[in-house]
Amino acid sequence: MLTDKQIRAMKPGEREYTISDGRSAKGEGVLMLRVRPTGTKEFYFQRRLDGKKIKSKLGTWPAMSLTAARDLCRVEKEVVIAAGTFQNLIDAYINKLEGEQAASADDVKWSLKHYVSEAFPDLVSRPVALIGPGNIRDILSKMISDGVTTYCNRVRSQLHAAFQVGLEQEFNPRSYQKTALKFGLTSNPVASVPVQADWERPGDRALSTQELATLWHLLPEHLTLVTSELLKFLITSGGQRPEQLLTSERRHYFKDHMVIRNKKGKAGERSLHVVPYNTLMRRSLKVMDEISETSVYPFEGKVIGKALHTQSLSRAVTKLYGRHVDKFSEPFTLRDIRRTCKTLMGVAGLSKELRDRIQGHAFGDVSSKHYDRHDYFKEKQEGLLRWSVWLHRNVVDLK
Structure with a gap:
């Protein structure tokens, strides 16, 4: 098992490398430490799903201690991985809007495709239960770095609504029985990501x-x-x-x-x-x-x-x-x-x-x-x- 002394002593190499924090029971997942060539040391929780390795970033050492990383690992192990992917959730939300003939359906479909599905193809293929606040932050951070301001709040709102649809499907006893595709959601990861309030000033411009x-x-x-x-x-x-x-x-x-x-x-x-x-x-x-x-x-x-x-x-x-x-x-x-x-x-x-x-x-x-x-x-x-x-x-x- 890893110790703080070992982590402190690890030196960066020409290529990044990972160290495991011991062994876990089959299917439970394991804590991993990734050491990058820059010297950055990151904690990940790794598990296998359908023969593929799936990693979830937990934090960066020493801002996150080894003890805190292990605690988060125990939480991650309790997450039940359902078949529904992030893209499945997006599609379910858009289908709901189109079924209701909502005025926003076309805009939501375009923006989630442009800013999420096309920009993060690997992310949307992951089980949606493994999507955390950090993933949502990364989506919006990319928009901001590309010069998108107010509309990043719109995308945040759309993602929040999509996860709410998934949660309702998961916990509504009537819809849960009718739906074959399960998401395994227990919370809305978008809720932890703040709105950029200074970009939400109400308009008052009227032409003369x-x-x-x-x-x-x-x-x-x-x-x-x-x-x-x-x-x-x-x-x-x-x-x-x-x-x-x-x-x-x-x-x-x-x-x-x-x-x-x-x-x-x-x-x-x-x-x-x-x-x-x-x-x-x-x-x-x-x-x-x-x-x-x-x-x-x-x-x-x-x-x-x-x-x-x-x-x-x-x-x-x-x-x-x-x-x-x-x-x-x-x-x-x-x-x-x-x-x-x-x-x-x-x-x-x-x-x-x-x-x-x-x-x-x-x-x-x-x-x-x-x-x-x-x-x-x-x-x-x-x-x-x-x-x-x-x-x-x-x-x-x-x-």
């Missing part, structure tokens, strides 16, 4: 009338036609949520209105949001029809049958600002467009309640939830017509 007019007149020449008309449609429709608008198929667009399924609520609480057309909205839809009247989505991306992705639209807005910094008072993003419309519709004379209804906000008071069944179509139609007139006068026709 002059800035909105500047943006409007930059669109045709500096963005693709589809992206340009989509941004115009978002503005003229009063600032609808881009992710919801983009996932609305052509069959949801009718003669005098379109229907957006509001997917922001919890399962069972999501509702249909009706948005009447005004003259400027019709103009953008006409341009899209001239490109194709049969596409699945009016604002179709480069791939036939696929809508333009929200991430692409967001990047386009950010790059547009970057090319014309001198024309705006400060930076803005796609998320600020909705806030801008909400603010300037107030300048145009629309009441806050009407602006909320146009943007599809939920009304949580008892009267609205349980008694008010009025559709407010006429009120929204009149409000969007007034907004269109204001945009013509102050934005579209401004020279």
Whole structure:
């Protein structure tokens, strides 16, 4: 067995080497010490699963003592290794979101594939019960080192939700009996990894009338036609949520209105949001029809049958600002467009309640939830017509 004196005396070699802390019963696993050429000495817990060696890093000596490493080893030995891998857990979470038709399903699928599955292929193939806080930290640390800031908190949140799905499956007596794939989870490793709070400041940027007019007149020449008309449609429709608008198929667009399924609520609480057309909205839809009247989505991306992705639209807005910094008072993003419309519709004379209804906000008071069944179509139609007139006068026709 290892001793502190032996560990202290170990010298680094040209190649790293490992020393075992004695023998364990078959299948239990063993404590290993890895000595790197740099002189760093790391404790690992090693076990075999399906004939393969699986190592879990415990800590670095001397910050972690030999006694503490052995204590962690005893904890690791009690972990029951189930067949479910980290990738299986990610897939189960995405399937759940898609089954609920959640608004975030496509973004979660893209981000977990891009930042986790593709970036850490060996990690996602491991049994998910062996994924610890250190592994989650490494995923987010790579994002930060690559220059990703706020979105690393989004990925953390997505991973936390994925592990919660696994825990619910593991401990819900009804779902546990129905599911063949087991994860063996006992806790959520993401909970120990802190949120980067300084990247979570709520946005307050709203473009002025002059800035909105500047943006409007930059669109045709500096963005693709589809992206340009989509941004115009978002503005003229009063600032609808881009992710919801983009996932609305052509069959949801009718003669005098379109229907957006509001997917922001919890399962069972999501509702249909009706948005009447005004003259400027019709103009953008006409341009899209001239490109194709049969596409699945009016604002179709480069791939036939696929809508333009929200991430692409967001990047386009950010790059547009970057090319014309001198024309705006400060930076803005796609998320600020909705806030801008909400603010300037107030300048145009629309009441806050009407602006909320146009943007599809939920009304949580008892009267609205349980008694008010009025559709407010006429009120929204009149409000969007007034907004269109204001945009013509102050934005579209401004020279």
